Amino acid sequence: MSDSLGVETAGGVATLTLNRPDKLNAFDEALLGALAAALKQAARDAAVRCIVITGAGRAFSAGQDLGAVRARAEGDAAATGGMSFRAHLEQGYNPVIRAIRSVEKPVVAAVNGVAAGAGASLALACDLRLASERASFIQSFVNVGLVPDSGSTWFLPQMLGFARAFELAVTAERLSAADALSLGLVNRVYPEDRFQAEVAAYAADLAARPTRAIGLTKRAMNRAPGLSLDQALAYEAQLQEIAGRSADHGEGLAAFLEKRTPRFSGR
Ligand code: T3D
Numbered sequence: 001m002s003d004s005l006g007v008e009t010a011g012g013v014a015t016l017t018l019n020r021p022d023k024l025n026a027f028d029e030a031l032l033g034a035l036a037a038a039l040k041q042a043a044r045d046a047a048v049r050c051i052v053i054t055g056a057g058r059a060f061s062a063g064q065d066l067g068a069v070r071a072r073a074e075g076d077a078a079a080t081g082g083m084s085f086r087a088h089l090e091q092g093y094n095p096v097i098r099a100i101r102s103v104e105k106p107v108v109a110a111v112n113g114v115a116a117g118a119g120a121s122l123a124l125a126c127d128l129r130l131a132s133e134r135a136s137f138i139q140s141f142v143n144v145g146l147v148p149d150s151g152s153t154w155f156l157p158q159m160l161g162f163a164r165a166f167e168l169a170v171t172a173e174r175l176s177a178a179d180a181l182s183l184g185l186v187n188r189v190y191p192e193d194r195f196q197a198e199v200a201a202y203a204a205d206l207a208a209r210p211t212r213a214i215g216l217t218k219r220a221m222n223r224a225p226g227l228s229l230d231q232a233l234a235y236e237a238q239l240q241e242i243a244g245r246s247a248d249h250g251e252g253l254a255a256f257l258e259k260r261t262p263r264f265s266g267r
Contacts, residue, residue: 002034006056007041012049012207012266013200014042021057026065027118032092039099049266050207051103052199053126054110055119063117063140093118093150100125101222104215106206110199111135111177111186121150124159127218129186130202131177132195137185139169158225159185210248211266 006017016038018025025031035053042048055061072083083091100107100122109115109126116138123129123137139156141148148156148169156165160183167173180186190198206214216239224232243249247267255262 002030004028004031005034005038007038009042009045009048011204012047013052013203014038014045014048014050015052015054015203016042017054017056018061019056020065021055021059023065023067024059024062024114024116025055025057025119026062026067027092028065028068029092032096036095036099039096039103043099043103043105046266049105049209049211050203051105051107052110052203053107053122054199055112057113058134059113059119060109060111060115060135061119061122062114063119063121066144069144089149093121096122097125097151100127104218105211106214106218108199108203108206110195111137112195114138116140117146118150121148121152121155124155124185125151129180130195130199131180131186131189132192133177133189134192135177135180135186135189137175137180138172140172142170143172159183208264210246210252210264212246212248213243216243 004018004020006015006019008015008017016035018027018031018035020026020028020031027035039051042051072088106128107126109123109129111123111129111131113132113134114136115123117140120137120139139148139152141152147153152169156168159165160168164183168175175183175185177186177189181189188198188202220232220236220239223235227235248262248264251264252262
């Protein structure tokens with residue numbers, strides 16, 4: 001793993017901490033590669049039942065490291081692997097976004113501070129967003145003459161509708177945590193002094209739930225926007241067949257009938 005990404009697994013929760021605080025956790029090659037690898041590892045590890053992505057210091061992430069973009073433009077192949085914008089997105093960012101959407105475990109963005117550019121996209125790609133009161137969200141791509149990427153053109157219109165999403169993308173308006181909450185972009189906002197404890201409690205609660213059913217729910221909701229109601233009903237029935245054979249379904253059923261708290265194993 002890289003110095004620019006902290007990885008800690010405890011109590012079923014893998015916490016991935018973007019760790020370039022002097023650059024507001026902007027992404028360079030090492031951080032992108034480490035994040036993709038850590039997500040893959042967390043997906044494979046049966047002991048991990050919830051993934052949290054957060055940032056070190058005062059930012060969540062300021063998106064692509066613009067120093068590296070300048071270096072690339074000036075021909076420093078080492079800075080971004082000598083790649084085109086397209087290749088850089090395809091090989092660097094897109095695998096991270098795909099990994100978040102495809103891992104069948106809940107992924108929480110713990111947005112501790114500013115999330116800008118691809119940093120905002122990363123937060124939007126997660127299943128849930130918990131924000132500190134000092135968090136903010138900026139579609140800052142337009143400020144540097146770029147197009148929203150890493151999924152923002154897909155996630156934002158779905159969450160907000162075209163007009164609001166387009167406005168944010170073309171104005172780079174900075175949304176406060178309270179704004180984001182009122183728009184439904186974040187699930188919860190916590191005071192700064194309680195943020196870490198609240199995130200830990202929220203993640204621990206998710207990790208103790210029936211992970212298999214949660215993963216299948218994610219699979220169904222990922223697919224639903226492309227389906228008709230008939231297709232969605234059929235897909236739900238197919239996934240329920242799988243969930244219905246899980247150990248956690250048996251445990252949930254037994255616990256209900258025995259009037260006790262279930263102890264889900266994630267299987
Ligand atoms: O091929 C490809 O990779 C294309 C992919 C593009 C994806 C993208 O993400 S494009 C968008 C890139 N991100 C941005 O445009 C955001 C740039 N940053 C900002 O607008 C501001 O820094 C913030 C609004 C995020 C925060 O503002 P503020 O006033 O709180 O902090 P600051 O003073 O601007 O920044 C603090 C330091 O972080 C500063 O360094 P210094 O002066 O203390 O040495 C600043 O240069 C550095 N920093 C902030 N963002 C980036 C960065 N360094 C490199 N890259 C950054 N993105």
